[in-house]
Amino acid sequence: MNxxxxxxxxxxxxxxxVAIGVGALGVACGMVGCFALLRRRxxxxxxxxxxxLPGICLAFMLIGERNLPLLLVGALVMGVVGASVxxxxxxxxxxxxxxxxxxxxxxxxxxxVVLLSVIQRGPSGNQAGIQGFIYGKAASMVRADAITxxxxxCVLVAMLFALFKELRLVTFDSDFARGLGRPVRALxxxxxxxxxxxxxxxxxxxxxxxxxxxxxxxAATARxxxxxxxxxVVLAGIIGGVTAIVGAGLSAxxxxxxxxxxxxxxxxxMIVLSAxxxxxxxxxxxxxxxxxxxxxxxxxxxxxxxxxVRAERVGAGAGAGPGGAA
Amino acid sequence: xxxxxxxLHDLTVAYEHRPVLWDIDLTLxxxxxxxxxxxxxxxxxxxxxxxxxxxxxxxxxxxxxxxxLREARHRxxxxxxxxxxxxxxxxxxxxxxxxxxxxxxSWLQRPRRADHAAADAALEAVGMTAMASRQISQLSGGxxxxxxxxxxxxxxxxxxxxDEPFAGVDASTERAIVDVLRRLRDNGRTVIAVHHDLQSVAxxxxxxxxxxxxxxxxxxxxEVFTPQNLHKTYAGRLTQLDxxxxxxxxxxxxxxxxxPAPGVSILGANAAIEKGGA
Numbered sequence: 001m002n003x004x005x006x007x008x009x010x011x012x013x014x015x016x017x018v019a020i021g022v023g024a025l026g027v028a029c030g031m032v033g034c035f036a037l038l039r040r041r042x043x044x045x046x047x048x049x050x051x052x053l054p055g056i057c058l059a060f061m062l063i064g065e066r067n068l069p070l071l072l073v074g075a076l077v078m079g080v081v082g083a084s085v086x087x088x089x090x091x092x093x094x095x096x097x098x099x100x101x102x103x104x105x106x107x108x109x110x111x112x113v114v115l116l117s118v119i120q121r122g123p124s125g126n127q128a129g130i131q132g133f134i135y136g137k138a139a140s141m142v143r144a145d146a147i148t149x150x151x152x153x154c155v156l157v158a159m160l161f162a163l164f165k166e167l168r169l170v171t172f173d174s175d176f177a178r179g180l181g182r183p184v185r186a187l188x189x190x191x192x193x194x195x196x197x198x199x200x201x202x203x204x205x206x207x208x209x210x211x212x213x214x215x216x217x218x219a220a221t222a223r224x225x226x227x228x229x230x231x232x233v234v235l236a237g238i239i240g241g242v243t244a245i246v247g248a249g250l251s252a253x254x255x256x257x258x259x260x261x262x263x264x265x266x267x268x269x270m271i272v273l274s275a276x277x278x279x280x281x282x283x284x285x286x287x288x289x290x291x292x293x294x295x296x297x298x299x300x301x302x303x304x305x306x307x308x309v310r311a312e313r314v315g316a317g318a319g320a321g322p323g324g325a326a
Numbered sequence: 327x328x329x330x331x332x333x334l335h336d337l338t339v340a341y342e343h344r345p346v347l348w349d350i351d352l353t354l355x356x357x358x359x360x361x362x363x364x365x366x367x368x369x370x371x372x373x374x375x376x377x378x379x380x381x382x383x384x385x386x387x388x389x390x391x392x393x394x395l396r397e398a399r400h401r402x403x404x405x406x407x408x409x410x411x412x413x414x415x416x417x418x419x420x421x422x423x424x425x426x427x428x429x430x431x432s433w434l435q436r437p438r439r440a441d442h443a444a445a446d447a448a449l450e451a452v453g454m455t456a457m458a459s460r461q462i463s464q465l466s467g468g469x470x471x472x473x474x475x476x477x478x479x480x481x482x483x484x485x486x487x488x489d490e491p492f493a494g495v496d497a498s499t500e501r502a503i504v505d506v507l508r509r510l511r512d513n514g515r516t517v518i519a520v521h522h523d524l525q526s527v528a529x530x531x532x533x534x535x536x537x538x539x540x541x542x543x544x545x546x547x548x549e550v551f552t553p554q555n556l557h558k559t560y561a562g563r564l565t566q567l568d569x570x571x572x573x574x575x576x577x578x579x580x581x582x583x584x585x586p587a588p589g590v591s592i593l594g595a596n597a598a599i600e601k602g603g604a
Contacts, residue, residue: 038412038415038416162434165433165436166433168421169428172411172412172422173410173411175406175410176406178380179404179406180428180429181399182428226416227418228417229415229417231416
């Protein structure tokens with residue numbers, strides 16, 4: 001417990017790096033995720049994440065070494081390609097969006113795994129830690145990574161705040177925005193680009209399988225508690241940041257605490273599970289949108305209606321009674 | 327005389343292979359309440375969306391007050407169909423109405439005091455002041471429609487294009503909306519609305535556009551809203567109702583321009599049957 005507190009309060013050097021990195025990531029992903037969630041782009045983040053694997057592999061094959069920023073540029077390029085393929089197929093075919101996303105996730109990830117085996121057989125011999133992008137490896141985060149993530153996260157958050165009014169307009173009613181003369185396609189593209197960047201900077205820490213949860217879970221959690229988009233974005237940022245740091249802290253501290261025989265607890269899954277449990281609790285106990293509140297409301301309404309029915313029946317009986325007696 | 331509020335020349339729109347609007351030529355003067363009427367799938371909403379370039383047209387030229395869309399954009403208010411947005415979205419009624427002011431604000435600009443005042447005035451005009459801070463999913467269908475109308479009012483436009491403003495609203499909301507439309511007209515504004523209820527066309531509107539992919543007729547209600555034109559507009563779908571059609575013909579013609587009250591109730595019955603059959 002003490003160790004977890006020490007991690008969260010960032011008292012040790014290496015842990016501080018990881019905590020700052022995943023914290024910044026969690027804040028940015030949580031805030032951006034609100035727009036992804038409300039614009040019904042939740043699964044698009046997943047498609048971008050999966051599509052990034054062949055990009056990472058190709059970038060590695062081209063430059064021949066593990067240079068994180070360049071690998072992430074490769075990831076971003078292929079992620080955008082994957083998202084564009086979905087957009088193109090949406091316009092060119094009659095296949096529905098969910099099917100298109102499934103197609104892109106499967107085939108791009110398949111291509112990535114094939115390229116991964118090519119790299120393994122190639123001259124460099126090992127996979128140079130590329131497999132770390134699949135499940136994530138936050139513990140291997142170095143100072144420069146944390147700084148890069150934090151800077152990118154700050155830029156994204158600043159963009160969200162500056163353009164909040166326009167993003168809300170386009171996300172709520174794109175036809176009306178177009179009627180006002182707003183370049184809706186450009187704004188939509190900007191939202192997509194922000195989602196892509198967020199996804200890609202999350203890859204090294206939580207991995208491409210789980211990074212979509214970092215986007216969506218804090219946003220969905222925040223939505224339980226508020227009816228205002230501004231509050232929701234801030235709340236999702238806080239939830240994303242805190243659950244990321246707590247999750248990473250748990251993964252760093254747990255082996256010693258639980259005596260798990262030297263094997264470490266994976267960081268990405270711990271972060272996602274932390275966020276997931278906060279969501280489950282929120283979905284249950286949130287005051288207006290929660291499951292329990294809904295059940296109570298439903299029960300109360302039923303009782304009120306029955307009481308009114310009974311009152312009417314009694315009233316009718318009382319009205320008829322004296323008449324019958326006379 | 328001012329330039330017409332809306333002019334369409336040779337407007338043709340197709341979805342995939344199916345033509346939705348066929349070579350429409352239409353001129354609507356300013357300062358009137360105009361209904362666009364026609365059967366389901368006649369291209370009524372598409373006409374509005376094509377004019378605003380929300381859907382692509384194959385050909386055609388659109389002028390607002392003699393100007394292009396780009397030049398006239400700030401003079402046009404738009405009320406989309408209520409179903410076009412997610413009403414569970416986390417915004418309040420006031421937030422939505424304030425969006426009507428965004429046309430006057432740059433991307434980075436926050437709404438100013440005048441914008442808040444205009445939004446409050448618009449909410450007041452539709453009788454929604456008390457509901458202003460409610461989240462929009464907590465509003466009834468009629469209240470949601472009022473919020474959409476208030477957002478358009480906040481635009482302070484000269485021409486309003488409304489896609490079924492009366493769809494699915496209760497009687498009191500319908501009266502409130504009609505009052506707002508009349509006030510707009512009395513202030514010299516123009517309203518062009520897609521309208522479904524044949525019964526109320528003559529009561530609410532000055533001018534009617536009868537549309538069924540092709541333009542059937544357009545003009546003052548008293549001249550154009552005739553049984554013959556309605557038969558042409560609802561071609562085929564009204565054939566089984568010839569007896570009713572005969573009845574309304576005799577009912578409408580003698581009263582002429584002054585208000586075909588007995589006839590329209592039969593028309594309304596027709597429309598109801600036609601809707602049910604379609």
